[in-house]
Amino acid sequence: MPLEYFITYKAQNTYEESVHEAYWQFLVIPEENESQQFIGIDFDSSIGPKFEFSINGYGFKTIRVHMKQKFEQITFEARFRLIKKEINPFDFTPEADKSKSIEKIQGLNFRVDYEAFLKTTPYTHIPYTKNILFEFDWGNSIFDNLMALNSYTYRYIQFNTTATDVHTTLDEVLDIRQGVCQDFTHLFCALARTNGIPARYVSGYLHQGNGYFGDSQMHAWAEAYIPYAGWIGFDPTNDILAATDHIKVAHGKDYSDCSPLKGVVYTSGKNQTVHSVQVNSQDQQ
Numbered sequence: 001m002p003l004e005y006f007i008t009y010k011a012q013n014t015y016e017e018s019v020h021e022a023y024w025q026f027l028v029i030p031e032e033n034e035s036q037q038f039i040g041i042d043f044d045s046s047i048g049p050k051f052e053f054s055i056n057g058y059g060f061k062t063i064r065v066h067m068k069q070k071f072e073q074i075t076f077e078a079r080f081r082l083i084k085k086e087i088n089p090f091d092f093t094p095e096a097d098k099s100k101s102i103e104k105i106q107g108l109n110f111r112v113d114y115e116a117f118l119k120t121t122p123y124t125h126i127p128y129t130k131n132i133l134f135e136f137d138w139g140n141s142i143f144d145n146l147m148a149l150n151s152y153t154y155r156y157i158q159f160n161t162t163a164t165d166v167h168t169t170l171d172e173v174l175d176i177r178q179g180v181c182q183d184f185t186h187l188f189c190a191l192a193r194t195n196g197i198p199a200r201y202v203s204g205y206l207h208q209g210n211g212y213f214g215d216s217q218m219h220a221w222a223e224a225y226i227p228y229a230g231w232i233g234f235d236p237t238n239d240i241l242a243a244t245d246h247i248k249v250a251h252g253k254d255y256s257d258c259s260p261l262k263g264v265v266y267t268s269g270k271n272q273t274v275h276s277v278q279v280n281s282q283d284q285q
Contacts, residue, residue: 001086001163001184002083002084002085002086002279003083003084003086003164003207003244003282004081004082004083004084004282005080005081005083005084005205005207005247005279005280005281006076006079006080006081006279006280006281007030007079007080007081007082007158007205007277007278007279008078008079008080008177008247008277008278009028009077009078009079009080009218009246009260009275009276009277010012010075010076010077010078010137010276010277011075011260011261011273011274012072012073012074012075012273012274013073013074013076013266013271013272013273014072014073014078014092014254014271014272014274015072015269015270015271016070016267016268016269016270016271016272017072017265017267017268017269018070018071018072018229018267019067019070019071019072019141019265019267020070020221020266020267021067021266021281022065022066022069022263022264022265022266022267023064023065023066023067023263023264023265024064024065024066024067024076024261024262024263025054025062025063025064025065025261025263026043026062026063026064026065026076026260026261027056027060027203027249027250027259027260027261027262028063028078028218028249028260028261029041029060029063029078029080029249029259030080030082030204030205030247030249031060031061031204031248031249031250033187033248034085035085035087035244036082036083036084036085036137036247036248037045037083037085037086037244038081038082038083039080039081039082040080040082041078041079041080042078042079042080043063043076043078043206044076044077045074045075045076045077045080046073046074046075046076047063047069047071047074047264048069049066049067049068049069050065050066051063051064051065051066052064052075054178056064056250058088058250058251058252058257060249060250063078066106070124071116077159078158082247084244084247084281085244086201086244087243087248088243089232089233089240089241089242089246090241092229092230092232093228093229095154096141096228097163098138098140098141100143100227100228101141101226101227101228102142103192104137104227105142105197106109106226107194107199109150109152110227112200114225116237116253117189117193117198117199117200117225117253118196119167119253120190121201121253121256122169122180122194122254122256123149123169123170123186123255123256124170124186124189124190124193124253124254125169125171125190126171126174126190126194127171127174127192127229128172130174133156133174134148134149134152134191134194134195135195136149136195140151141231142197142216142226142227143171143226143229145195146192146197146224146226146232146234147234149188149191149192149195149234149236150188150239150240150241151233152183152188152191152240153184153188153236154236154237154238154239155282156177156187157173157177157179157183157187158177158178158179158185159178159179159180159184159213159214159237160178160179160180161180162177163176163178163179163180164176164179164180164182164183166182166259168183170183170186170187170190172190173186173244174186174187180214180217180237181213181214181219181220181221181237182220182255182285184220184237185201185202185220185221185222185236185237186201186254187236188222188234189201189222189254190234192222192224197224197226198224198225199222199223199224199225200222200223200231200252200253200261200272201222201251201252201253201254201255201258202221202222202223202233202242202250202258203218203219203246203248203249203250203251203258203260204218204221204246204247204249204250205218205219205247205249205253205279205280206218206219206245206246206247206279207244207245207247207276207281208280210245211248212237212238212245212279213237213252214237215279216277217275217276218249218260218275218277218278219235219237219246219264220225220237220255220258221233221234221235221236221237221242221246222234222235222236223242223251238264243246247278247279248272261273261275
């Protein structure tokens with residue numbers, strides 16, 4: 001049964017010294033796709049600068065804000081409404097021939113086509129001393145290997161909201177073995193790519209109230225490409241497949257492509273940004 005979702009995203013930016021001019025880009029609008037429909041958007045701020053909608057390099061909608069007047073604190077609030085169809089994450093055609101799929105991912109044309117999601121990035125770099133963390137068993141299907149990787153990542157990292165931040169590298173995460181959904185997703189992507197499987201970082205929202213890790217902020221999970229099946233969502237933070245409770249905003253190579261807020265601010269001194277997310281739903285008859 002479809003669900004109607006009401007999502008509120010808030011960001012409060014506080015600056016030690018007065019800001020004279022600022023440019024921001026918000027990547028927080030839910031994607032419109034086969035399972036996410038009828039999106040309504042309201043956006044405002046505590047001061048009221050001009051804003052416009054735009055499209056980023058991956059084709060996802062953004063909100064661009066240009067602030068010209070002087071300020072020291074500003075709050076943004078974005079509200080979204082959408083209909084999310086129920087998803088069975090296992091509803092896809094399985095690999096009919098494991099060897100054919102493996103042969104496919106080893107081909108030059110495949111690697112060229114998916115090169116962007118096969119290469120290492122600063123957030124998905126595993127030092128050579130730690131690169132034998134998880135190896136696929138090629139006697140199993142690619143999907144079964146990815147399910148095993150999902151569980152491995154879930155067990156390898158302990159969820160801890162204070163252990164890391166958006167600048168933490170995967171090398172650091174592997175040392176402390178603690179982190180948040182961003183860190184789980186970077187490790188999953190890194191290990192999938194190491195084994196020749198294209199994997200992309202996904203940002204979005206997670207239905208609150210079901211006991212999932214990572215539902216109090218914007219959530220992150222991965223999508224891995226399986227030949228003859230397509231992109232399949234894996235949530236290693238919770239050891240589940242992405243399904244009805246996952247509301248996608250955007251995807252990219254890593255967090256840097258999907259950061260909810262980027263900006264250029266003309267000021268000096270320290271600054272702080274506090275994000276919050278609320279996700280509510282009701283059944284659609």
